[in-house]
Amino acid sequence: MKRYAAPPEEWDCGILLSNIRKNGEPHGEVLELPIHGSVEYWGQSYAAKGPLSVRLTANYAGENIVVLVEIKGKFSLPCSRCLKETILAIDGNMRYLFTLRHPVDGGKRRGRQDDGTEADEPDGDVDVIYLDGYQAELDLSHNVWETLILNLPERALCMEDCLGLCPVCGCDRNAFECGCSAEEGDPRFGVLRGFE
Numbered sequence: 001m002k003r004y005a006a007p008p009e010e011w012d013c014g015i016l017l018s019n020i021r022k023n024g025e026p027h028g029e030v031l032e033l034p035i036h037g038s039v040e041y042w043g044q045s046y047a048a049k050g051p052l053s054v055r056l057t058a059n060y061a062g063e064n065i066v067v068l069v070e071i072k073g074k075f076s077l078p079c080s081r082c083l084k085e086t087i088l089a090i091d092g093n094m095r096y097l098f099t100l101r102h103p104v105d106g107g108k109r110r111g112r113q114d115d116g117t118e119a120d121e122p123d124g125d126v127d128v129i130y131l132d133g134y135q136a137e138l139d140l141s142h143n144v145w146e147t148l149i150l151n152l153p154e155r156a157l158c159m160e161d162c163l164g165l166c167p168v169c170g171c172d173r174n175a176f177e178c179g180c181s182a183e184e185g186d187p188r189f190g191v192l193r194g195f196e
Ligand SMILES: [Zn+2]
Pocket: 079, 080, 081, 082, 083, 084, 157, 158, 159, 162, 163, 164
């Protein structure tokens, strides 16, 4: 089982530019990308429960190419209250705009930089990626990865009203009514307290 902090190398998710029609008609591709291990994010391990289902839709908008990345997958994470393994159904999307035109604001490049860090966010919910020149293929593995990790919840709950572990005796309060209360402290002294 591997721990991934970046897209798995075996991911193959490129779109050949020759497949995108110049008339603006969308081109779609459906992929199943394997994750044999866990995704590391928020300081936690999200164990993959199967491949990631991906739909890529690309179309020209003038000179630019707009790509919608949609992902669906199942991961497991311990419940943040009782630690029980909890399945998370991840379903999310992001939109990217690939452009050759660089903004003319004094040479400052916005959007995705070559080193992968984010500069100023452009308006709206579209991530702008500036290219030095269109290659034959747009490699979207980093975009798919980003769409995945930005849709991972920071915490999992096995159920909405999970009671968690008892802070006094450590039992799972969903399964067991231990009768401890926070004021009681160590339950072994509860008997003595009755004589006070
Ligand atoms: Zn729980």
